[in-house]
Amino acid sequence: MKIIPLSEGAFTVDASKKFIPFKLSEDEMADRNRGSLLVEIQPFVVITADDIILLDTGLGLIDDDGQFQLYKNLRDNGINATDVTQVIMSHLHKDHAGGLINPYTRQLAFENATYHIQQQELDYALEIGSASYNTDLLELLQQSDNLVLTEAETGFIADGISYEVTGAHSKFHRVIWLNEGGETIFFGADDAPSFHR
Numbered sequence: 195m196k197i198i199p200l201s202e203g204a205f206t207v208d209a210s211k212k213f214i215p216f217k218l219s220e221d222e223m224a225d226r227n228r229g230s231l232l233v234e235i236q237p238f239v240v241i242t243a244d245d246i247i248l249l250d251t252g253l254g255l256i257d258d259d260g261q262f263q264l265y266k267n268l269r270d271n272g273i274n275a276t277d278v279t280q281v282i283m284s285h286l287h288k289d290h291a292g293g294l295i296n297p298y299t300r301q302l303a304f305e306n307a308t309y310h311i312q313q314q315e316l317d318y319a320l321e322i323g324s325a326s327y328n329t330d331l332l333e334l335l336q337q338s339d340n341l342v343l344t345e346a347e348t349g350f351i352a353d354g355i356s357y358e359v360t361g362a363h364s365k366f367h368r369v370i371w372l373n374e375g376g377e378t379i380f381f382g383a384d385d386a387p388s389f390h391r
């Protein structure tokens with residue numbers, strides 16, 4: 195399997211849940227608002243024998259040239275949006291779910307892909323409607339035929355792809371394992387330590 199990180203850059207985020215670009219080389223950690231987290235937005239694409247799998251989708255940013263950044267990052271690696279066959283979500287915070295929908299067309303960003311989401315995470319996001327989630331976008335997604343929801347705490351998403359709901363970072367956050375040919379990729383998403391101030 196081949197893993198390709200698709201970085202959208204570093205951002206600082208405080209209680210307002212607004213993502214402010216943070217340049218690691220220029221900006222000072224101490225200048226940020228109190229309680230800020232520094233986050234690196236980085237979906238991954240994994241290429242297996244049969245699939246092109248997107249693990250989370252980033253912020254859904256449009257860059258300075260007016261390009262949908264996720265598409266650009268994929269294209270830079272020789273991948274078209276239509277090539278993606280599976281989109282697997284760890285959780286639905288807006289810095290992970292922003293690229294599920296094309297910001298220009300308001301249609302699914304990956305029309306040929308199956309979108310895998312944990313049912314309780316979607317229900318929770320739509321119900322709570324907090325600043326951490328983009329509910330407009332999730333409502334659009336909900337109408338899609340490409341959506342496959344899982345409910346069990348652990349299980350399989352597809353052949354060789356399993357998950358476990360871990361909570362911790364968000365109520366129904368899950369972690370993912372991809373197995374192929376004796377290799378294992380673990381995707382822990384936001385269940386990871388981060389710098390906190």
Ligand SMILES: [Zn+2]
Pocket residue numbers: 285287290363364384
């Ligand atoms: Zn998150």
